[in-house]
Amino acid sequence: MRIGDAAATAGTTPRALRFYEQRGLLPPPVRTRTGQRTYSTADVARVKIIRELLSLGLTVDDIATLSDHLHLLDGDTLPEHTVPDRIRLPQASEMFRRRLEVVDEHITRLTRLRQLLSVCHAQLAETAPPANESPDPARPTTTA
């Protein structure tokens, strides 16, 4: 599978795959002797995971730090590629901790923002002719 198909299958673009590779999110893929990248379905799966993590708010650098442990997620079965060292494990663990803190903080902030927006919205509805309003959707759908 060459880069175009791989990218399409993963729901992204060739450019993104090269970018991920360059930034260490993806192992350097097997090349044909003429230099064309070839990807396996495992590679594609990994790309999907990467996209998921990005969409969740992790940065490229975060994911690069994690790249040797991505197999902990879903069906990703790619071998570790950059470093086999256990030395970075505590570091990764630290990163998780810090990330968790940041995420918790974000959630807190967003919850406050939500409240604020909803107050503004309500006040606006009072002073303005009611156009088309949705009844206050109460609290965030923490259904996840």
Next chain:
Amino acid sequence: MRIGDAAATAGTTPRALRFYEQRGLLPPPVRTRTGQRTYSTADVARVKIIRELLSLGLTVDDIATLSDHLHLLDGDTLPEHTVPDRIRLPQASEMFRRRLEVVDEHITRLTRLRQLLSVCHAQLAETAPPANESPDPARPTTTA
């Protein structure tokens, strides 16, 4: 009050104030006849609100759209400056609705991410020699 003091009082920099002004978050301030900007305490209050909203994740453009309604928040008492029209009210209301949706979505995503991180962290702790771990911080501190 000139720009330096105003910025310092609001906890930011002169550059930021000029930037907010340029992007329509702040009304063009009164100038001395030599062209220096002067700010009132109301202006400063508004800057604080702007910073709060930014820190909550609103973009500059969002806040610009809201700028005529910022007085709904806190003690902001600046007059509306760009448009007195009521025409944009429904639009602003729409914006609030959409923003609320986006925020809710973010909260949902972040909550998922949080869970994911916490799983990874736990698995890492299993396979790795326990260096220095914090006991799983459970759920986001929704203390706000």
Next chain:
DNA sequence: CTTGCATCTGACGCATGGGTCAGGGTTTAC
């Protein structure tokens, strides 16, 4: 063999929220 799409590398572009000069006037303090 030739056409035409896919791929290669390298480099510059975009939006965000400002930081940081550069080159020149203003205000304040001694």
Next chain:
DNA sequence: GTAAACCCTGACCCATGCGTCAGATGCAAG
């Protein structure tokens, strides 16, 4: 009166996550 500190505008710089072009090959089809 003169230096220090502040302010002015305009312009370029940073990191992120790619998009987009340019010029050169590669590959599959007729």
